[in-house]
Amino acid sequence: MDTHLLRTFVAVARHGSFTAAATELGYTQSAVSQHVAALETDLRTPLLRRRPVALTDAGARLLEHAEPLLLRLAAARADVTRLVAAPAEHLVVGASALALGGGLAGALAAVRSRRPLVSPTVRVLERAEIAARVADGTLDLGLVDGVAAPTDPLPLPDVGPLSAVAVTQAPLAVLLPPGHPLEGRRGLRLADLADARWIDAPEAAMPLDRLRAASGSDGFRPSLRYEGTDVRGLIALALAGHGLALLPEPALDGVAAGVPVPRLVHRVELLHGGLTDGPAALLAAALTG
Structure with a gap:
């Protein structure tokens, strides 16, 4: 064929x-x-x-x-x-919206201090696309995020021989609107929220299908769909009462208060298809070192 x-x-x-x-x-x-x-x-x-x-x-x-x-x-x-191929003086990194906070800005600065001619490009992409674009060489490196148990890697599609390395892990919290009956709790089990109204924000929060898988429930039905990547816009919708959202606690810092969810974390992983000496290897070392 x-x-x-x-x-x-x-x-x-x-x-x-x-x-x-x-x-x-x-x-x-x-x-x-x-x-x-x-x-x-x-x-x-x-x-x-x-x-x-x-x-x-x-x-x-x-x-x-x-x-x-x-x-x-x-x-x-x-x-x-x-x-x-010889290492090039360009660097293309893809990141999901919630993976951008995984130390990327500081790591890029470290690379440019050693290789001042490097011209980095950062692309915010959907989670599902990043692994494929690293595999086919469109991206030099990828940063993906998701919800997982503290010792578990993220599930990745089988798109080729990729390596995945943990970059950061952070607690997760449910964002509740002011006056919600569960506001102020010390912690909430995810399964107890399966029947609540949720915002379906596949790129700006933890995707609802992952919440179903993590909780073993078929609930988590959306009351509103948010197709953006602006986390602050999502937070505004949640605070206005349009539904709940599960976010990494650092994303809420100084903006809103959330209730922690135990036994689950927000995990950011670095994806690459093999590293030689060059800007991509330097960035990987800065992110994971």
Whole structure:
């Protein structure tokens, strides 16, 4: 199966448009149509319905395989390149919104004091994207965060041979609006809050699916969805009574008071695909040393 044809098919499926896929890939629309037709001929089955563009059952099944396959191929190329390429004077770091406070600012300053020509770029990305972008070489390093037991690593997707190193751990606290009946408690079990109203803020707080997994409950139903990464904006919504949110205690410092949640921590981990001498290795050492 030709990976170029597979990549074109994935682009069409993702955009739902031959024209948009052609724009992304730098092909003509005719070339995109020919690629998809050639893949359908190879597999002897239609993969896409036209006008409007939609996946057939076979196309949907292929897409489930195609995206992980293409990512692993990109990860393999990046892994080999890291072994043979000379360290560059650029540094691209991806971080989830709540991982930015894991000492990154100070670590970058330490790197630039030793390598003044380094030009760092920091990208705030969704948690689920960071591991994939480190694996395919788009990012030199990634910082991800999540909720975990104190001795447990974060669950990571299988996107390639990545190393994960703990950077920081902090207590977690439930943010309650003023006057809430549980305000002022010394601690709260997460499972006891399963039936409360929550704000679904997948990037600015602990995701609700992780709270369900950690508590063994199918509760934690959202009353409002917040799709931003501004933690202060989320805190304002919670304090106004729109729902609860689980946040690392340092994020609440000086802004609001929360009730601690025992036996769980907010964990930040550094992801990399292998380090040689260069800015990425210096930053990793500054973050974890």
